[in-house]
Amino acid sequence: MRILVVGAGAVGGYFGSRLVRAGRDVDFLVRPARAELLRDKGLVLRTVEGETEHVPARAVTAAELTPEYDVVLLAVKSYGLEGAVADLTAAVGPRTVVVPFLNGMRHLDVLTERFGLDRVYGGVSMVMTRLGEAGEIVEVGKMGELVYGPLGEDPVVEPERVHEALDGAGFTARLARDIRQEMWDKWVFLASLGAITCLMRAPIGRVNRAPGGSEFSAGMFAEALAVATAAGFPPSERIRDFADKVIGDTERDTSTSMYWDLTHGHPVEGDHIVGDLVTRGRELGVPTPLFCLAHTHLSAYSAGRQD
Known part of the structure; x- marks a missing residue:
């Protein structure tokens, strides 16, 4: 199967490089400057053990795409979704499915409206990586899992074929029976941890050691x-138990990529991860005063970056 990975950053670059190493037929859709870098040096991965891997990467730009791919893996930040969808559209043919690995749920509406329910899967990625200053992928912890499943009952590419394309590539690949539930489970956890740490400008352990911190985290x-x-x-009991341990922790410096981006002056996914939860709560009649405060904080930060 032909696979197109949209984005060669911390998520797409990591999982895409594993797929290349496993011998899969993979192209990376990137901007022209990134394409030139990948063609020259390939993907560079710094492992948590301190080793450096160089993985050959076949880079393409939007102008070079043809509708001959079976699976399109979409791995961009939410604020880059609109541009990414415009770029990848030429790659989507009559037998192509788009499998997004973005946080939250809002992107599913965008993708199904553009491509149709039968050409869109849901997806969850779990990995501990970030993009270095030179464009290298930096592994900061040992975790690598993709979970995916069709949104509709009759996808143009069968779930078993998608699973075959992604399985056995050096990370955990799992086909989900109810991918929307999997996505909500991750969103609840990630939004809570991200909102807590970003609003308090501190990792979870430091927040919970502060006066009132544990009560604040539990409330979020x-x-x-x-x-x-x-x-x-x-959320399932398993997710609740896991989240309770992490969000209630008083020792570890656990945070999220959104916290990292915020504290390093980068763009953040405040609207997609936190703001959309506030919007859905309002539509459902569920008060979310703490999330509203976190969204205001992230929105003010984002506005400040543009000034």
Whole structure:
């Protein structure tokens, strides 16, 4: 199967490089400057053990695309979604499915409106990487998993074929029966941890050691749980137990990529991860005062970057 990875950053670059190493037929859709870098040096991965890997990468630009791909893996930040969709459209043929690995849920509406329910899967990625200053992928922890599944009952590419394309490539690949539930589970956890750490400008352990910190963290998580439950996707006990341990932790410096971006002056996914949860809560009649405060904070930060 021909695979197009849209984005060669911390997520797309990591999983795409694993697929290349496994012998899959992979192209990377990137901007011209990034394409030149990839063609010259390939993908560079610095592992958590301190080793450096160089993986050959076949880079293409939007102008070079043809509708001959079976699977398009979309791995961009949410604020780059509109541009990415415009760029990748030429790659989507009658037997192509788009599998997005963005956080939150809003992007599903954008993709299904553009390509149709039968050409869009849902997806969840779990990885601990970030993009270095020279464009290298920096692994900051050992985690690598993709979860995916069709949104409709009759996708143009069968789930088993998508799974075959992604499985056995050096990371965990899992076909989900209810991908929307998987996506909500991650969103509840990520939005809570991201909102807590970004609003307090501190990793979770430091927040919870502060006066009132544990109560604040628990309140934020409770709001996210209430929205998910009202939407018809109450998180499983497994996710609740995991989130309780992480969000209630008082020792570790756990945070999220959004916290990293915020504290390093980069753009953040405030609207997609936090703001959309506020919007859905309002539509469902669920109060989210703590998430509203976090969204205001992130919005003010984003406006400041543009001044």
